[in-house]
Amino acid sequence: MAERGLWIAGAVALLVAAVFLGLGLRGNLAFVLELRALRLLGLVQVGVAVAVATVLLQTVTANRILTPSVMGLDALYVLGQTLLVFTLGGIGYASIDARLRFACGLLVMIGMALVVFLPLLRRRLSLTLLLLTGAVLGILFRSLTALVARLIDPNEFAVVQGASYANFSAVPPALLLPGLLLITAGVGVAWAWRHRLDVMSLGPDAAVSLGIDWIPAVTAVLGLVVVLVAASTALVGPVAFLGLLVVALAERLTGTRRHAVLLPAAALIGVAVLVGGQATLQHGFGGASTLGVIVEFAGGLLFLVLLAGGRRA
Amino acid sequence: MIEIEGVSFAHRGTPVLRDVTVSLPKGGLTALIGPNGAGKSTLLSLVARLQPLQSGRIAVDGMPVDRTPGRLLARSLTIMRQDTGPVGRLTVRELVGFGRFPHSRGRQTAEDHRHIDASLERFDLGDLAARGLDTLSGGQRQRAFVAMAFCQGTDYLLLDEPLNNLDPMYGRQMMRHLRDVVDGGQRTVVIVLHDINYAAAYADRILAMKDGRILADGTPAEVLTPDRLEALFGYRMEVREFEGRVHVLHHGP
Incomplete structure (x- = not known):
């Protein structure tokens, strides 16, 4: 069943990608295909990064209803971008190289993970407490973002809004290459750790007993989650x-x-x-809605179903 | 040999272990008994490096547990805790196979599969090998976890109340399996037990603990005397000898 499921997922992903590239081709083929291929590349990166980051987080926390955003990671990214707009102004913000902005955002996130989460891990606090801390920090970051947003010029607020809502149709082209490198590296590491992750999913006691040094291992996995979330948040x-x-x-x-x-x-x-949703939106609804809204809606519904079903939650 | 020297441990300021010094030579089945909160589980978890040492020294076959790489220790020592944690969608065979991780790092060889088969057979799990852990009864699951610990092939097996949730039949079966493990190879089993009579029937040596100290240390006949038991548990129990084994009548009025 496991291998068959994998084949099905692969086939669906390929099919969807082909549809995304090939449906309703008109006009200058080379131009359209290049545009779509770049967009596809961005969507693939985000899909892979978010999926892998979520698997990793769920494994080390032994919790099946968690996503990285619960830890407030993406909220921190948005706060960083908002602060940049606040200090530099809308025009200043727009004139910084996107790659530089990305690097700054990534550094801030890794820095926060080091400052906040690492000491908690060192003191062997339970992961539940860690997540609760993350959730509270997430609220703090969102509130701070809202506060800063009230302080800035309404015109510049539009720039902030652009950065704080998921936008799948305009992946910044300058970030495609750094994102690709970062996400490929991160996913490669996760793949190399696949057996070790299996053992870690048994919980700290069993994992230590089987020879995993728990604190360094969890620290490394959470670091990987941070990098992957940062990359995908920067992209969309x-x-x-x-x-x-x-x-x-x-x-x-x-x-x-x-x-x-x-x-x-x-x-x-x-x-x-992601790719299927985007293709449906573009061709089915004429781009009338945004993918972010639909994904959040379906995901939120599923979250409630999982909670209500109590499946090993 | 497990050497424990001058180990004290406090949990949020409350002392749990007070200057414990004891050594457990290789071989044999040692039972840790004592009232709740005596520090038995804590002692075991410190030996298995599940908690950091606060003071004192613990070494397994000469390897200090706080400074030896985890991978190395995992080849000579394993622990099974009472709370076995979440299991997700695992089959019994997959779980037992995790025992080979310290040796194969996940890439199982033919030899690993031999070890897995042998463990499944030893703990009567052959028929259940393909079953999901979430479909098993508590007793069966407990056995699967012990089989995983056995499959790790370590010289030392630490078990923290493996008889929890087991009915008399499964309890007896578990103890007989563990007795076989000790008698069959040069394995050492250290086990926390609540039922004194299981210790009396199956252990080679009993360590009796109270208030973070070792109160008595010896064979079942030496340790399980009415005076010692009263000092340990706070009330008088009769001790009878029956067919060469001591029996503690701890349920009496």
């Missing part, structure tokens, strides 16, 4: 429930939590959901 903005939706679907489809299967399956489904 915060997506809260996408990871939850994708990982739950992947687990349903493959019937396993083994990372050798679950990681690729979740990544493929992530791609299929």
